[in-house]
Amino acid sequence: MPGLTHYLILAAALFALGMFGLLTRRNAVGVLMSIELMFNAVNINFVAFSRFLTPEALTGQIFAVFIITIAAAEAAVGLAIVMLIYRNFRGIEVDKINFMKW
Amino acid sequence: MSLILFYALAGLILLFALFVITSRNIFHSALSLVAVFFLVAGIYLMLNAEFLAAVQVLIYVGAITILILFAIMLTHRIYSKSVRQTNEQVVPAFVIVALFLVIGVISLQRTFGDARPAPNNIGSWTASINTSDLPPEVKNWSWEAVIADSTDHDYRAVGSFSIIEYDSDVKIHARSAPAIQSESGNIISANSGFSSINKIFMEGQTVYLKIWNDGVDYNAVSEAVWRIYPARRRNLDDSGWSLLKETTDPDQISVPLANSNTETIGRLLMSRFVLPFEVVSILLLAALIGAIVIARKDS
The missing domain is CATH 1.20.120.1200 (NADH-ubiquinone/plastoquinone oxidoreductase chain 6, subunit NuoJ)
Known part of the structure; x- marks a missing residue:
């Protein structure tokens, strides 16, 4: 039976992959997808802790539900921003969108 | 598997x-x-x-x-x-992520390397006793719980707790209770204490004792027999203390977790987490309206 560290290391690896994508992707949609990967990694952590440390309280699962909600809101707003940027710049490469850089 | x-x-x-x-x-x-x-x-x-x-x-x-x-x-x-799909920061990003992963895995292993999986929690039984009901001269107590399944096997879990005099300066120690080998070889995890980790109680506090099984078929088991006795006098069959109040409420006895997961989350969302639930709902609504406003073409 896999132990707590199995799940935590899986989550850490998934989080690291998401972080790598977040740092290297030029495509704004790709950046958003990397953020979704990181949300999933955090959720795995919450559920694993809930299962292994407080098997009766289920608080971790409640927080995972909240995080899924936040992820949905983030995806909606983020993709709306991506659409707006695409209309104004004819492209969604995040390193080209530097009009707020001084 | x-x-x-x-x-x-x-x-x-x-x-x-x-x-x-x-x-x-x-x-x-x-x-x-x-x-x-x-x-x-x-x-x-x-x-x-x-x-x-x-x-x-x-x-x-x-x-x-x-x-x-x-x-x-x-x-x-x-x-x-x-x-081009990647920017120029691939090498620094790789270094950062590798560092994060190495440090994270090492610290996880150090912190949670010895965490044991929690029992499957198919059935649990609780009993409680107020420490003021016990004779004050005895400080160290042992308890045991016996549950019998349909095959007439007795599964026994034993534990202990201590009572200290009330003193506001005293820190309550928290120790994790070990799993206890039952007579027939199946492990019954046994914990004493409200938060499942306290084993030292103040005078006047209520002690909650709890046992749960490890997922063996205990469906035929309906109740546990609890006994509590001073710690020195072990293996006394007849003179066990009988002040324990058993919970015979069916809600607290043996609800399979597989059936109650959704129900428990629903109850928690509507009771203890109702304010975060409402806040998140409003946030989601605001985010959706905001997404519509952002993505709309200017007229």
Whole structure:
């Protein structure tokens, strides 16, 4: 039976992959997808802790539900921003969108 | 067996996640993101979180992926061969991520390396006693609980707790109670204490004792027999203290976790977490309205 560290290391690896994508992707949609990967990694952590440390309280699962909600809101707003940027710049490469850089 | 399943799921998750972040075609990335979400739902199932697995499939696979696919389709020609998909920061990003992973895994191993899996919790039994009901001269107490299943096997769990005089300066120590080998070889995890870890109680506090099984078929078991006796006098069959108040409430006896996961989450969302629930609902509403306002064409 896999132990707590199995799940935590899986989550850490998934989080690291998401972080790598977040740092290297030029495509704004790709950046958003990397953020979704990181949300999933955090959720795995919450559920694993809930299962292994407080098997009766289920608080971790409640927080995972909240995080899924936040992820949905983030995806909606983020993709709306991506659409707006695409209309104004004819492209969604995040390193080209530097009009707020001084 | 479940370890093989876990490794298969984890390997596939990491493989598809790697494909999500490296694929040149953003459409293929979105498709492997769907695979990652599905497999993470499998991980939730392994962790006894059926409700979350269902929510994961509904919201991530059903809604968020559709949103992403729509965004990809509406922003056409963003993944042609001529468009570079990575920026110039690949090497520093790789160094940062590798450092994060190494430090994270080392600290995880050090912190949680010896954490044991919690029992499957198919049945649990509790009893309580107020320390003021016990004779004050005895400070160290032992307790035992005996449950019998349909095959007439007795499973016994024993534990102990101590009572200290009330003193506001005293720190209550927290120790984890070990799993206790029962007579027939099946492990009954036994804990004493309200938070499942306290074993020292102040005078006047109520002691909650709790046992649960490890997933063996205890369906025929309806109640546990509790005894409490001074710690020095072990193995006394007849003179066990009988002040324990057993809980015979069916709600507190043996509700299979597999059936109650969704129900428990629903009850928690409507009772203890009702304010966060409302706040998140309003946030979601505001985010959706904001998304509409942002994405609307200016007239």
